[in-house]
Amino acid sequence: MAIVQMQRINICALKKNRKAILERLQELGAMEVDIRLEDEELCEKQDVSSSRSTFERRSQTADQALHILDEYAPEKKGMLDSLAGKPLVDKESLAKAAAQQDNFMQTATKIIMLDKQVAESQAAAQKLENQAETLTPWLGLTVPVNFSGTRSTAFLIGTLPGQQDQQSVLKILADAAPEIEAVNVELISKDKDFTYLAVVCLRQDASKVEEALRTAGFAKPSSAVSKIPAQYKEELLAEMKEAQSKAEELGREIASYAASRQDLELISDYYQTRAEKYRILGELPQTKSTFAVSGYVPAQKAEAIVKELTDRYGAAAEAEEIAEDEEAPVLLHNNRFSESVEGVLASFGLPAKGEIDPTFFTSIFYVFLFGLMLSDAAYGLIVSLVCGIVLLKFPRIEENLRKSIQLFFWCGISTLVWGILFGGYFGDALDVISETFFGHKISIPALWFVPLNEPMRMLLYSMLFGVIHLFTGLALKGYMCIRDHKYMDFICDVVFWYMLLLGLIGILIPSSMFAGIAGKQIVFPAALNAAAKWSAILGAVGIVLFSGRSSKNPALRIALGAYDLYNITGWLSDVLSYSRLLALGLATGVIASVVNQMGSMGGKSIGGVILFIVVFVIGHTFNMAINLLGAYVHTCRLQYVEFFGKFYEGGGQPFQPFKLKTKYVDIKEEK
Incomplete structure (x- = not known):
């Protein structure tokens, strides 16, 4: 820390x-x-x-x-x-x-050049394929596409929109140029958009025929080649295959540089x-x-x-x-346990100038609360075993990832402990398996209590843990005030709040409202009740009188103090936020129990065993994954909002040394 x-x-x-x-x-x-x-x-x-x-x-x-x-x-x-x-x-x-940088760069340049040639060959092959595809409608044509006719006849090749037949084309010609009689129409092919045709007429009538066809949307081919379409397509496809072969050969040449x-x-x-x-x-x-x-x-x-x-x-x-007015970059140093939450802290913000490093306290509460939310011994054992194996098998894992996996290892241990205390082993899997397949129930009793059976008791403990968490944050604020010799701030912003909050807690516990929640009446001695009442009163008065001490106007000072006293509702809201410990803990157990009940629906049979195994594996994998995510998110929230909100702002800049920054290899450090 x-x-x-x-x-x-x-x-x-x-x-x-x-x-x-x-x-x-x-x-x-x-x-x-x-x-x-x-x-x-x-x-x-x-x-x-x-x-x-x-x-x-x-x-x-x-x-x-x-x-x-x-x-x-x-x-x-x-x-x-x-x-x-x-x-x-x-x-x-x-x-x-x-x-050898010149040789290596020549290799890199050669690879890039070969890749460019591959792209060019592939583009050429694609272009040839497209050209061949455009010839498909003209494959029935037995003369070159650019054939214009003989000395005395004209040969017109083109398309008309839509699907036409020979009679409709002749009708178009007869309507537009009735004087033309010597004309022949050959339909080559059709598709849903065009009719491909060839028209033969006397050369002296060629312009009239073409003009007549154009009135109906006649268009000549965009590529009038001097070869018969079928033969030309074969040539194009041969060239395409040659270009593809060249691209494949160039690709193999690139692959030969894998050793580099x-x-x-x-x-x-x-x-x-x-x-x-x-x-x-x-x-x-x-x-x-x-x-x-x-x-x-x-x-x-x-x-x-x-x-x-x-x-x-x-x-x-x-x-x-470092000068007083200079803010140095921040580098944290913690033990192996606490350093695992440095990533969580960095996500919120590193300590600013004058702030303490809260990593140690954050790590304790983070692991504690995470395990309480997941609270299944089997899930915790799986998580800790997987993370432990990864850490042992990959000692050179990237630093930030190592810390994250290390954090989940400790959270798995915490989950295992809480699971044993609450009697959760894949939910109630042991009870269900023994009763369904062996005819009598075998259970491992909880060392403490079962939250599903006593939810109100779990709620009270969740609130208690929340109060401890929040009071620790307030204590850290008090430590910083004393460290910086701000004794007035310590008394007004910490001591008075402790007096008020502890007094209110002392008044609440013996009350009938608390008895209704706890299920039993707690009685304090009269002296303790009086002490709680006066502690709350003096704390409230101190907050009202001194929270606005920065103002010299007495009325404004009292108003600011009263406004700060209103923050007691914020404390209540913060404490209630810890009810999520109950909610997520119950969610893990309830979903696990539902999975077990669904799996046991097949009864004591071979099919029932197979069904149970399938449902058990899929259901518990999903339950563990979703509740791991939920525990991570909500534990972070309890740290960021409730805990840090009492003493910590962050905003420090991380230490970024001038070093060998590499992408592919790590350089051995000199001893």
Whole structure:
């Protein structure tokens, strides 16, 4: 439960050592570069946009080649291989890739060029296929499409809209040009839109015939080729197959470069790290012979970095404390249990300046409440076993994913414990199985109580856990007030609220209303009842008088205090929100019981056993999945809204060090 203390490190060194120092800082990955200059006119910055864009472009080229390889020669990976993390390589491998970068880039360029040729061949094949398809209606034509006739006759080829017959075409000609007698119409084919035909007439009548046909929508073929359609189609299809064969051959050639995949990954990451280095280089203030760099480093690493840069490169380096008006980036450091909820905290917001790291308390309540919502021992055992196996089998799993799986492992353990306390093992599966298939009921009794049988008791405990959760949040607010020497804020904003809330609880518990909910009357001694009453009164008076203490106007001060006192309804709403612990816990048990009852409907028979197994597996898988999601969402909500709302705002910026940012491989760290 700690925010790593940061220091600002300032480095000034000779320009000749600039490359070596930047590369070393990038290898260490412990410094977030943040350069602040009081007078920017005393130095200049180098324009590295061209070099940086070159490295980025080359990295993108390698990425494009890898994407093409994945299409033509995909890697065979198992379903869980993505959990194994990126391949681990040493710096020497990256250096070797840099030495052979020209060869690797030639390979990448060749792959991209071959892919372009594949696309061209496929486009050509598609074009030839389309051309061949347009000839289909003309396959009955025994002369070339552009045949115009003989010396004395004209040959008109084209289409008319709709489905026409020979008589209708002749009628069109007779109506438009009755003087023409020597004409012959041949129908070649029809489809739902057009009639394809050839008309033969005397050459001196050709213009009149064509004009007559055009009045009915006659149109000549768009592609008047000088070959017989059937023969031309065969030629086109042969060319199409040749283009397809060429595309397949080029594809096989691309696939032959599969062995270069690791080389391309290395060179892509190499160029990416170079681009990142040049990004930082472009931000550095420089003079003719020196340069400077500044940024944040964890305090425990600052001295070692300063010493190394001083001894190794003769740099003038120093570490200093963060200024009061300066907000450093946030890096959290927690134990293995608590670090699992850092992702949950980061989703809400990292601690802002002056706030504490609530990860430790969040982790305890998160795991506790998650298990209470799911509350089935069998589900918890499955979740914890699956997550535990994944963590053991894949030790190099990506960091954020590892923390998430680790969180579900602990939540599974919590669910297992709550399931044993409540007697839930796939709901009431043991009862149903033993009674249905063995004739007598066998049960594992709950170590505490069964929420389905005593829902009001579960509701009371849900409220109790909620009050503890909320009071912890208020206590953390009080801790921050004392830490910052804000003693008046501690008394007015924390102590008075504790007095009011504890007093109201003390008044509520002995009441008849609470007795109706709890099922029994609780009697407090008269002195305790009086103490509760006066605690509530004094707390309320203190809130009214001092919550608006920032205002000098007495009337406004009282009004602000009264308004703040109205926030007691917010506390009531927050406490009632914890009824979702009851709702989700009951939902898990009820759905599980329904699944078991549905599965047992087949009775004691072979068919009944098969039905039970199918319904059991599908039903409980669905129930576990949906309630895992529900527990995750609602536990997050209880943290974000109810718990954090009492003391925490967030808004801190994450620590983003200058390091070797790679996409495909991880670089071994130096020991």
